[in-house]
Amino acid sequence: MDKIRGMVWQKTIERSELEHYQNDYVIISEKMVAGRPVIHIWSENDPANGFTRVEPNLEDVFFSHIHPTGTTLNPVN
Structure with missing residues (x-):
């Protein structure tokens, strides 16, 4: 988890915004949660736009290693 510490950001969004965030962020x-998507993104820099830095959990480590595009993100190589 240390390899991605400081690079995981969280934000609660509206369902209608999900596609926008999928296009613009990793x-x-x-x-x-309560009917609204809570997303975790990977970014080396503060993405601003209302994101909060969070401690990575095991799910974050796993999915940052096996990214949906089939690529592996740098921190866990």
């Missing part, structure tokens, strides 16, 4: 995980 989403490593998402879950529904």
Whole structure:
């Protein structure tokens, strides 16, 4: 987890915004909380736009290693 510490950011969004965020950010995980998507993204820099830096969990580590595009993100190589 140390390899991605400081690079995981979280934001709660509206369902209608999900596609926009999928196009603009590297989403490593998402879950529904109270009917709204909570996304975790990977970014070396502060993405601003209301994201909060969070401690990575095991799911973040796994999905940052096996990115949905079939590529592996740099931190866990």
